[in-house]
Amino acid sequence: MSFVSQSQANSFNHEQLEKVMQQALVSSADNTDGENASYIPYLASVPSDLAGLAFVSVHGDEIVLQDADFKFAIESISKVMTLALVLEQSGAEDLHSKVGAEPTGMPFNSVLALELHQGKPLTPLVNAGAIATVSMVEAYNCEDRWQQILAFQSQLANSNIELSQAVNQSEQSTNTHNRAIALLLESSGCIYSEPMQACDVYTRQCSTLFNTLELARVGATLANGGLNPSSGKQLIQPENIPHILAEMMMEGLYDTSGDWAYDVGLPSKSGVGGGLLTVIPNVGALAAFSPRLDPFGNSVRGQQMIKQVAQTMGWNLFSSQQH
Template sequence: MTLLLTLAAMGCRPPSVSIQPGLGARQGQARATSCPTCPLPTPEEFTRVLQEAYLRYKDLNEGKNADYIPALAKVDPSLFGIAIVTVKGDVYEVGQSQHPFAIESISKLFVLSRVMNQLGADELEKRVGVEPSGMPFNSVLAVELIPNHTANPFVNAGAMATTGLVRGGTQDERWAEILGTMEAFANRSLPVDQEVYRSESETNSHNKGIAQLLLSYGRMQGDVLGAVDLYTRQCSVSISARDLAVMGATLANEGVNPLSSKRVVARENIPHILAVMMMNGLYDASGGWAFRVGLPGKSGVGGGLVAVVPNRYAIAAFSPPLDAYGNSVRGQRAIEYIASTLGANVFIGTGP
């Protein structure tokens, strides 16, 4: 049963936090820490910190929507939702946590997971690379300066190369692999936002140029324009912050979806995926994110952001206005607050 808890004794009506306990809902006091063997925060702690983060940042008026994709420029900038999903399957959410938005670059995370399942971590590193590029995510110069690899799977060049590695005899078969993987992570069917897909398809000449350049360097093979189309379509899949938290919790749960109990990612690939997230997940702001928050994360220009607390839970946020690097402003602030309050930084020791 869904319980609605509201914050009392406030001058204005507070947000309600929806809580859906899973089979592993815990009672009593819990120590808030990144320690994987310690009890999770209690439902009351999760509820309180979600409410506090939402109220702190819901009126923050910084950043702007991505305007180089016309469909994204039209999204209401006031939308803001946050969700937490634990490895036990407990779901906590507040605000517009179920409002649909385009997954955009966060899709790279799940396609990476699929390809790593198919090829293995070593082969993925060999073919695509895992190093930060030190340049914007859509840089052509990075391809020219580092022609022997594509930097990492989260810059556009590396993401298209990764998508090009998805197995399948036809375009439809490869798309079924990509969408099926994202749906297994989310534990539900996911639609493609056709308006976003059309808008991106009409404005993706830059990505087509990068793909052709990769072809000339031998870093992509076959139908590169077909790979660009698949990449464009995967970025147009529609999800919510709740979906994204479930997807992140699957990574936190060593590759097993906490709602379906089905394995989505090979367990041995999880450390490699989280490492790529930590180094490259927030574009050129990844270093600052690791410094401040200390969690593997991945953002998208649709306004989504997910952070993974290994073996414990995932935090996801949605808010369209972005900073100069392409990361959700409210999303970053909210997740940083939640992670700090709950002691989730993976670099903080848990000894005496």
């Protein structure tokens, strides 16, 4: 079944979905594969057995299960939100010309990917492209840039999103590699504010805390043509949604994005804090949280839960029907 029509969203069965989500939580409960991110000390300390699952429909209906109220570091999922903000301010053509829209085929923090392409980042969803995207936010200074990003995260989540000082301190003290990336971007003319300030704001945007429900509201906004179904506010213009979802499909799970598209067929974005967001256009969004990660930085149980739900519900953008 292909989810492209509003009529399919209107006929959606939430009772069935809640049962399917509960089954996915139970099925993944014994999965102890992977481990917490250890290169950021704060993330290593999060209890590894936590698991939350949430769904928000394009009508604002919510399903919240297990540890969905636990606040976790949003990490790289923040890249999607800042991408949306810059698309609103600068437009798709400007962003595409400065950052690009191609999978790198390399790790999310790769310096080699920059060197191979003359210092130009290929996608806003790897670190180099995300730092460049942050630098494109139209702002008076560093603090204005940060406040705009934080406010936009709060609008998307329909909640008061806050910076975790503990996460930020942990990340700022270990972000030498990202600072080097920012300087490489400067050397190639591919950063649009002072590079260390862009890196600082990028690190802060990754250090905010979301729970699984708030993350699902972000995805539901993307599923609903940019209108947040929880607040009723138009936050993203409809013409920018396809660009965001395309980036998520191509690079949302880093090195395993192609496998995810092959098996699940839905635009998604992971973060090393254990979050995973999946958008079902015109229907809603699933969000999962579980901190143990695979070698590529994606939540192990999060992937298992969302894959099971999506396949059971028949959600896949690449499916078609006979006519």
